[in-house]
Amino acid sequence: MSQKWKQIGGCAIAAFLFVAVQSEAAQEDRAAQGRKLYDNLCAACHTDKPAGMLGQSVDSLVVKMEKVKNLTQPPNEKVEEMQAVLEDISAQDMENIAVYLNGLK
């Protein structure tokens, strides 16, 4: 292989590794954000380690949160309170919380 192709190959591998490390860091960052939100906003009602939510997929956790958020007739005050909390956070926040819960065992 010519020197030039080796250089190009090296750059491609470096770029690939760079992107892989970046996205892993981004994922950890989101979980850290989610953890902060969860501890502050959710743990009081759902405990530190909510048995029914641990390790569930991010999508299904977000769907469940959305479902509670969109209930037109919340069955009790607790659910109403949870709705108020969800009203105040962004879709991105909800997803970060889901990423955090998904990573818990």
Ligand code: HEC
């Ligand atoms: C004031 C208490 C309260 C707060 C605060 C609260 N929740 Fe809830 N949450 C409830 C209650 C009550 C239910 C309905 C009963 C149940 O499924 O446990 C519920 C249901 C849920 C469900 C659906 C569970 C299922 O299996 O369908 C999810 C997911 C959830 N909460 C996540 C959260 C997250 C994330 C937060 C923080 C942003 C939060 N909750 C804050 C009380 C609360």
